Structure formats: C-alpha cells, structure tokens
Amino acid sequence: MINNYNIKHYIKNIKKVIFFLFFFIVASNSYSDVYNIENQILKEKWNNSKNFREDLINKAILNSFKELSFRLLIDNEKWKIRNIESTNIKPLVSKISILEEKKIKSEYEVKLSIFFDKEKVKSFYNKRNIIFTDVASLPVMVFPILKNNNNYYIWDDNLIIKNWNNTNYKNYLVDFMFPEGDLFDRKNLSFSELDINKINEQNILKRYGLNNSLIILINLDSEENNAMYKLNLSNSVYSQKFSKKLNISNKNKFVNNIIDEIKLSAENIWKNKNIILTTSAQSIIFVSKIKSLTNLNSLRDVILQNKFINKIDDIEISSNFYRGKFYFSGSINDIKKSLEDSKVFIKEDLENWIITYNE
DSSP: OOOHHHHHHHHHHHHHHHHHHHHHHHHHHHHTTTTEEEEEEEEEEOOOOTTHHHHHHHHHHHHHHHHHHHHHBOGGGGGGGTTOOHHHHGGGEEEEEEEEEEEETTEEEEEEEEEEOHHHHHHHHHHTTOOBOOOOOOOEEEEEEEEETTEEESSSSOHHHHHGGGSSOOOSSSOEEOOOOOHHHHHTOOOSSSOGGGOOOHHHHHHHTOOEEEEEEEETTOSSSOEEEEEEETTEEEEEEEOOOOOGGGHHHHHHHHHHHHHHHHHHHHHHHSOBOOSGGGEEEEEEEOSSHHHHHHHHHHHHTSTTEEEEEEEEEOSSEEEEEEEEOSOHHHHHHHHHTTTEEEEEOSSOEEEEEOO
C-alpha cells in the first residue's frame, strides 16, 4: 500500500518539474529570438510603381530595426538611431520571411518576419558608440498585492495577475513569473499594513530556487501614492512609490497602465546594470563649467579618486570652461551613482556629456 505522504511528495515534485520546464520553454522563446522581429504587418494604398513592393519591405526592415533597438538600447541611447536610413540597416538582415500578402480593393497588406544577424547588429552598435545589452536576467518572481474596498487580494480575484499578459509593453530581457499560490506560498507571504518593504518573500523564493523578486502594491482605494513596487534584482534593491489617476469606471485599464510602467522600469534597470561596453564606450568626453583653477583641480581630483575611473586627459581649458576625457570600467550607471556621492553630477545631452560639480 502506498503511503499517503509519498503520494503528496510525488505530486509536489511533479509540479516543480512542470514549473521549471515551463520556465525553460518560456525563457527560450523570450530570449533566443530577441534579434528576430516576427509577424510585422504593413498596410499601404496600392500603386503601380516599379519599386512599390521593395519600398514597403525596406520600410518594414527599418521599423523592425527600431523595434529591435527599443528592446536592446538603454533609454538615453535611443536618439542615436532616429535618423538611420534603411540602406544602412539592410546589410544587418540575415533573413526575411514573407508570411502573407494580399490586396483588398486599393489597399495592399504584407505580413512578414525579419531576422537580424546578431554579430552584425552588435558591430553596428559598437561602431557608433551605442550602448546596449542583450543579456537576459534570471527569472523574477512577482508578488502582486491589490487593495480594493479595504480588502487585500493576492492569490484570488487579483486584477494584476489577470491583466499581466494583456498590457502593451512586452518584456524581452527580464522574465516574470508568479508563484503557484498553494498553501505553502500563502502561509509564507503575509503583511498587515501598506508597507511592501516589510514583506519577506525569501522563504517562497528559496522554495522555487530563485533570487529575484518583484513586490507590487496597487491601491484602488486611494488617489495618492496608489502604486508602489520593490524590485530585488541581482542582489540590488530598487523601490518606488508613485501616483496614477484613478479610473474607477475602468479598473483593468488603470491596472494595465501601472503594470506597463513597472515592466518598463524593471527592464531599464536591468539594461543599465548590464550594458555591453564597447572599446569606444570605455571613454567619455565631457564638458564642465569651472569657476577657477582651484575648482578645476578639485574636480579633476574627485574624478580620479573614483574607483571606476582609470585615467583623465585634458582636451581644452579656458578661464571658465573645461573639456576632458576619462577612461573607465563598469557601467555608466555605476559611474553616475558613485560620482554623485562626491557631488559630481553627469548627464548626457544630444552632443555632449556634461559634468556639474558642487564642491
């Protein structure tokens, strides 16, 4: 006779195998095709010009490259591909699959998938000093908490879970998943107040063999600070509280907007932590206003004392202006944060990196 405990233990192990098999399949589909833009549809009014079809496909290539760049580039790099022409992008394409073509009255429609060559795209970015990443994160376990009519919903009737895959933003480099929500999970996630920083999810993460987590709280009972999250990603914790205009008549749309913002924020955080630094991106040319020679020397000393910066070169010095170049390791985000601790603030505009020093 089979022991009842053994049956339960067996079922639990089977569920875990299914869970991780599911993750493997999802992760493979999400990340292996990051350089592929599939099922793109273009519609235009038909004309009999010789190059009509070719021009439409070139337009699809350009649109696809912009979508690819949206996936891989950090936000402040995206302006660098605004005015790129399709003739510069076509050599990066490895394959074009036309899935469907049809002409309905005066309108022509084509559905196609475009596959980019990974190494050629990376070389294209490198030559233009474009900072990007195609590194995928380990899975992030999502703990969604919804407050509505003074009731809290985590495991049942949760609009966050129901709408998670219905939002506009599709994540590519950060993969999210939810716990099973069984008795163990319910016992090991509890809270008594609207403070997500006091929630301890470690026991549940340990059960699934995960380290990354995202705790979300959406408060449908409030107009102010009605959304907050805490993201634990690669041993770094990020938290934010913000307000969204409450739409009581369409709660699904309200929740979707918040999910979109959180997904986008998580991907940007991950990209900034894992940017691929090219040879040309290992140095930065910057400009700074200076008050005096003493101020200049102080600025140079502070920059050189930074643990991520290896060397600094003077390019141009005047009575109130300084242009320099420093060489660094690590990520741009690391440098920004560490320089801010020394009251040195660095930002990028369309032409230069600008340094402000408040000694």
